[in-house]
Amino acid sequence: MNIGILKNNDKENALFYTQMLMDDIRSCGAEFMLLDDTTDNLAGIDMVISVGGDGTFLKAACAALSWGIPIFGLNLGTLGMLTEFDKD
Secondary structure, rough: EEEEEEOOOOOHHHHHHHHHHHHHHHOOOOOEEEEOOOOOOOOOOOOEEEOHHHHHHHHHHHHOOOOOOEEEEEOOOOOOOOOOOOOO
């Protein structure tokens, strides 16, 4: 499985939580790719993990929509209405 990770560098502890995800993904035998805001080509990606808030989730959704790729949202923001999980 190949997982794309889109993180919001402006969120406190984004690097910490992203590193935890990368370590867990590796330990499960899967691979990952760090994505940026302008990612257009998600060929070979099976799932996208959004690390940030609702804005980051929406950016991930825009990138994944035309590829039909599921998105998992980890909220590091304050509201997190779109993301599935909070950092806690």
